[in-house]
Amino acid sequence: MPIEIPKDKWPGKIRTVTLGATSEQGGSRGKTVTLGGASTLPFMNFEAPMPHPPQIAFELRDRRPDDWSAVVLDVWGGAADDPAVWARAAEEQGADLLQLSLSLTNAQGNPTTPQMAVAATRKVLESSSLPLMVYGPGQAEADNELLVAVAEATKGERLALGICEDKNYRTIVAAALANDHLVVARAPMDVNLSKQLNILITDMGLPPDRILMDPTCGALGYGIEYGYSVMERLRLAALQGDSMTQNPMTVSVGFESWKTKEAKVGADVPSAWGEWTERGIQWETLTAVTLLEAGADLVILRHPESLRRVRLAIQDLASIAQAA
Amino acid sequence: MAGHTIRFSPQGRVTEAPTGTLLSEAVARAGIDLVQPCGGQGRCGRCVAQVCSGEIRARSTLRLSEADLEAGYVLACQAVVEGDAEISIPPQEELTRHLTSDRTAGAVSLPQGYDPQSSQTIRRIHLDIAPPSTDDQTDDWSRLLGALRRQASIGNISADLNLLRRLGVILRASGWRVVIVLDQPVQNGNARLLDIGPPETDEMPLYGITVDIGTTTVTVWLVDLLTGDVKAQASEYNQQIRRGEDIIARIIYASKNDGGHELRQLVLQTINGLVDTVCQRARTRPEHVVKAAVSGNTTMLHLLLGIPPASIRLTPFVPVVNQPPPLTAAEIGLEIHPRATVDCLPGVASYVGADITAGTLSSGLEHAETTSLFIDVGTNGEIVLGSREWLIACACSAGPAFEGAGVRDGMRATKGAIEEVWISSETLEPTCRVIGGGKPRGLCGSGLISLIAELFLNGLLDKAGNVNVGIEHPRLQMGEHGAEYVLVWAEDTVHGENIVLNHVDVDNLLRAKAAIYAGFSVLAESVGMPLEEAQQVLVGGSFGQYINVEKAIEIGLFPDVAWEKFKFLGNTSVQGAYLALIDRKARQKIADIAARMTYLELSADNTFYEAFTSALFLPHTDMSRFPSVAQKLARPQEKERAP
Numbered sequence: 001m002p003i004e005i006p007k008d009k010w011p012g013k014i015r016t017v018t019l020g021a022t023s024e025q026g027g028s029r030g031k032t033v034t035l036g037g038a039s040t041l042p043f044m045n046f047e048a049p050m051p052h053p054p055q056i057a058f059e060l061r062d063r064r065p066d067d068w069s070a071v072v073l074d075v076w077g078g079a080a081d082d083p084a085v086w087a088r089a090a091e092e093q094g095a096d097l098l099q100l101s102l103s104l105t106n107a108q109g110n111p112t113t114p115q116m117a118v119a120a121t122r123k124v125l126e127s128s129s130l131p132l133m134v135y136g137p138g139q140a141e142a143d144n145e146l147l148v149a150v151a152e153a154t155k156g157e158r159l160a161l162g163i164c165e166d167k168n169y170r171t172i173v174a175a176a177l178a179n180d181h182l183v184v185a186r187a188p189m190d191v192n193l194s195k196q197l198n199i200l201i202t203d204m205g206l207p208p209d210r211i212l213m214d215p216t217c218g219a220l221g222y223g224i225e226y227g228y229s230v231m232e233r234l235r236l237a238a239l240q241g242d243s244m245t246q247n248p249m250t251v252s253v254g255f256e257s258w259k260t261k262e263a264k265v266g267a268d269v270p271s272a273w274g275e276w277t278e279r280g281i282q283w284e285t286l287t288a289v290t291l292l293e294a295g296a297d298l299v300i301l302r303h304p305e306s307l308r309r310v311r312l313a314i315q316d317l318a319s320i321a322q323a324a
Numbered sequence: 325m326a327g328h329t330i331r332f333s334p335q336g337r338v339t340e341a342p343t344g345t346l347l348s349e350a351v352a353r354a355g356i357d358l359v360q361p362c363g364g365q366g367r368c369g370r371c372v373a374q375v376c377s378g379e380i381r382a383r384s385t386l387r388l389s390e391a392d393l394e395a396g397y398v399l400a401c402q403a404v405v406e407g408d409a410e411i412s413i414p415p416q417e418e419l420t421r422h423l424t425s426d427r428t429a430g431a432v433s434l435p436q437g438y439d440p441q442s443s444q445t446i447r448r449i450h451l452d453i454a455p456p457s458t459d460d461q462t463d464d465w466s467r468l469l470g471a472l473r474r475q476a477s478i479g480n481i482s483a484d485l486n487l488l489r490r491l492g493v494i495l496r497a498s499g500w501r502v503v504i505v506l507d508q509p510v511q512n513g514n515a516r517l518l519d520i521g522p523p524e525t526d527e528m529p530l531y532g533i534t535v536d537i538g539t540t541t542v543t544v545w546l547v548d549l550l551t552g553d554v555k556a557q558a559s560e561y562n563q564q565i566r567r568g569e570d571i572i573a574r575i576i577y578a579s580k581n582d583g584g585h586e587l588r589q590l591v592l593q594t595i596n597g598l599v600d601t602v603c604q605r606a607r608t609r610p611e612h613v614v615k616a617a618v619s620g621n622t623t624m625l626h627l628l629l630g631i632p633p634a635s636i637r638l639t640p641f642v643p644v645v646n647q648p649p650p651l652t653a654a655e656i657g658l659e660i661h662p663r664a665t666v667d668c669l670p671g672v673a674s675y676v677g678a679d680i681t682a683g684t685l686s687s688g689l690e691h692a693e694t695t696s697l698f699i700d701v702g703t704n705g706e707i708v709l710g711s712r713e714w715l716i717a718c719a720c721s722a723g724p725a726f727e728g729a730g731v732r733d734g735m736r737a738t739k740g741a742i743e744e745v746w747i748s749s750e751t752l753e754p755t756c757r758v759i760g761g762g763k764p765r766g767l768c769g770s771g772l773i774s775l776i777a778e779l780f781l782n783g784l785l786d787k788a789g790n791v792n793v794g795i796e797h798p799r800l801q802m803g804e805h806g807a808e809y810v811l812v813w814a815e816d817t818v819h820g821e822n823i824v825l826n827h828v829d830v831d832n833l834l835r836a837k838a839a840i841y842a843g844f845s846v847l848a849e850s851v852g853m854p855l856e857e858a859q860q861v862l863v864g865g866s867f868g869q870y871i872n873v874e875k876a877i878e879i880g881l882f883p884d885v886a887w888e889k890f891k892f893l894g895n896t897s898v899q900g901a902y903l904a905l906i907d908r909k910a911r912q913k914i915a916d917i918a919a920r921m922t923y924l925e926l927s928a929d930n931t932f933y934e935a936f937t938s939a940l941f942l943p944h945t946d947m948s949r950f951p952s953v954a955q956k957l958a959r960p961q962e963k964e965r966a967p
Contacts, residue, residue, distance in 0.1 A: 166788045166790070167788075167790065170786075170790075170792075170793065170794055174794070190937055191934075191937075192934070192937040192938045192940070192941075192945050193937060195945050196787065196788060196940075196941050196945050197788075199787060199941075199945070199947075200786055200787055200788055203786065203787065244945075
């Protein structure tokens with residue numbers, strides 16, 4: 001007996017946001033990446049097509065990180081010592097785009113200078129053709145100083161600069177405006193705060209199609225339900241026509257997953273936890289897939305194996321839904 | 325335990341205190357007044373004292389700077405006596421009276437068609453009583469009852485022991501012709517004998533008082549019960565203020581040691597002082613006051629009655645009593661006629677008290693044909709939505725920002741407070757109006773609202789309340805808490821320091837206004853009515869009189885409805901209590917209001933938080949709720965400016 005599947009039709013639609021610019025577009029990227037465009041909930045292809053399926057980025061650092069899980073550092077090996085090598089490796093491992101995090105200090109403990117930040121960014125751009133996101137160290141003053149220099153040195157590349165927060169967004173947005181870049185707007189797991197930050201940024205004159213929303217996520221076992229619920233509500237508000245929630249969402253899954261004890265610690269844990277590497281990868285993969293279901297348009301990962309698994313999951317989810 | 329000698333300068337007072345005594349207690353014992361706005365929790369940093377010499381141990385030094393500590397400053401409420409000491413107490417903030425009801429005195433008019441005869445519960449009756457004889461050995465009390473039944477058709481009365489003790493003497497001394505004063509709350513119902521005297525008692529007028537106990541201000545009206553006319557009005561700061569500026573601080577204070585007793589004494593002193601004042605103005609004496617109607621929030625009434633208010637603060641937020649029974653002045657401690665009836669008006673819940681039921685009556689909301697809003701703005705914002713058909717109320721804690729606390733240069737609306745600000749859109753230079761004229765000392769609540777609205781509309785604050793550091797202007801500077809706006813330069817202030825608004829201040833005010841607005845929206849949503857459809861917005865509370873509607877809408881405190889829908893009513897609580905005092909039908913209406921008002925507990929409502937964060941924005945995250953502000957933001961050059 002044929003079953004009629006009820007279909008929802010929504011008045012609103014997610015904006016499309018394109019990162020990166022090719023040489024014809026004034027940049028140097030080999031391709032651009034477009035996010036968003038959905039007009040229904042994730043993977044509901046039978047209701048409306050998903051014009052731009054979720055994308056996956058790798059997170060890189062401007063120098064070998066001190067605080068990453070050994071499981072991740074081992075797999076990247078010597079590449080993690082040089083952003084140029086790392087970027088090339090990341091592209092080879094199948095990333096759609098790259099996210100470079102600038103460190104607060106160099107390995108000797110001296111503050112990262114704007115020149116150092118620009119140099120690291122240039123290396124990544126030169127050794128990879130993928131669109132790039134650049135995040136500051138996460139301290140307002142350092143973020144502003146470094147990102148302004150990066151924005152000016154890479155004018156026209158349509159980088160995504162982050163992270164804008166409600167107490168510190170003005171300088172980064174101004175730099176993005178002046179140099180044809182995008183911004184990432186992060187709010188602490190709250191629908192209204194996400195929306196408010198988008199309003200603040202568009203009030204400065206940055207077009208909404210140059211803003212990615214980062215609703216802040218929690219890893220599996222560390223508040224993922226809360227983050228899921230906020231993302232779901234943001235997506236529902238967007239589909240219901242609330243313009244200031246209609247931006248694509250990006251989530252730093254690698255950052256959140258690999259700082260959990262389960263992913264980070266290999267010794268002195270119960271044997272029932274299983275093998276460390278597999279556990280860490282599972283943690284990152286499950287967190288990513290869960291948040292894709294909540295509406296993430298871009299997940300930023302750290303482990304190449306996680307990328308392969310998440311990629312498969314995206315393909316499976318998209319095809320199953322289509323078959324239905 | 326050994327006593328230590330504590331000397332206080334410049335007052336020159338000395339007291340003895342055993343080891344472990346709080347310095348604040350020693351200060352009080354020495355008869356020195358030291359303000360403790362946070363109720364002695366060590367949070368506000370106002371009760372500073374300087375230890376010149378001796379042994380004082382500081383338990384907590386929150387809010388004191390390194391320099392303060394080096395100079396020997398301690399918080400009196402957090403410092404413990406451990407030996408003899410010499411203490412210097414800095415001069416306390418001057419309380420200049422700035423009270424609204426004195427200004428509006430005489431504006432009260434009697435309700436239309438008011439008839440004291442049928443409306444007043446207090447009755448004065450002449451009785452001719454047949455003297456006893458050997459033929460008629462009926463007792464004195466039965467004789468009085470018989471005469472009353474025959475001559476006034478009043479069947480059942482009660483009297484207290486003190487009157488019975490004097491009854492025989494009075495009857496015989498007056499030759500069995502007396503005047504009695506009765507209180508008969510229900511027409512043709514039981515009555516209580518208040519007084520009995522010789523026929524000349526007739527010459528003495530019968531007075532009543534209405535009392536409104538606000539967290540900040542206490543108001544007393546003296547009323548002639550024979551005519552219903554208001555004879556005098558007076559207001560005074562609630563003396564409890566120095567033991568906590570908000571309700572929660574007072575409840576905490578009340579639950580410590582003998583705090584409840586002290587707070588009761590403080591409010592009684594305040595009320596009794598005001599009764600003296602109004603009686604002097606009307607050339608009468610307090611013992612001629614035979615009835616009182618008392619309004620106030622639930623906590624204030626608990627404290628007056630000496631009922632521990634602790635449960636009001638703790639989940640599930642239940643008071644001991646919402647509708648106290650009729651009491652007498654003597655048992656409460658009011659210094660009026662000892663047998664005077666004291667009627668504490670009924671409340672609805674812990675945070676919707678008699679002030680709101682009385683206010684609902686006097687604001688006219690109770691008779692509104694169409695749905696209207698009634699709000700009482702203060703430390704707590706109480707909001708009532710409804711009409712003559714239905715009423716629903718909620719209360720939200722706005723915090724003390726509107727009263728000037730929790731703000732760097734905040735102060736109460738006393739002399740020297742900036743109450744309104746205009747900022748020139750060309751020069752970004754401000755113009756201020758200061759209460760009492762002269763140099764300013766700080767900003768009161770209305771000044772803060774006004775300043776934030778002006779900063780926002782001139783682009784100096786963004787919608788999140790961040791100071792716009794992108795603008796170069798001498799008044800925008802970096803302070804201790806990041807970027808700040810200098811409203812008044814040091815040389816133009818009383819204390820010789822800049823008056824500034826920093827980000828912490830803006831955050832506090834945003835939270836306060838968001839709480840009130842969220843209260844509005846949750847209440848409206850709970851009945852499925854858009855807020856903008858309210859036909860009237862009735863604003864009570866004396867603070868409400870100073871709010872500039874335009875600016876309150878601009879920051880998103882009040883809903884964006886046409887200005888003419890706003891009605892500022894002043895102290896609606898005391899007006900309601902007045903009606904209850906003079907008119908038994910009005911009193912019954914307040915009881916009916918209390919009974920039919922639905923209370924919405926916001927802490928149990930999960931939409932409140934959503935509404936709150938959504939309102940934590942200038943004016944609101946959902947701009948479509950504030951079309952008039954959106955219009956102003958779109959056309960900044962057409963803004964109206966004060967000359």
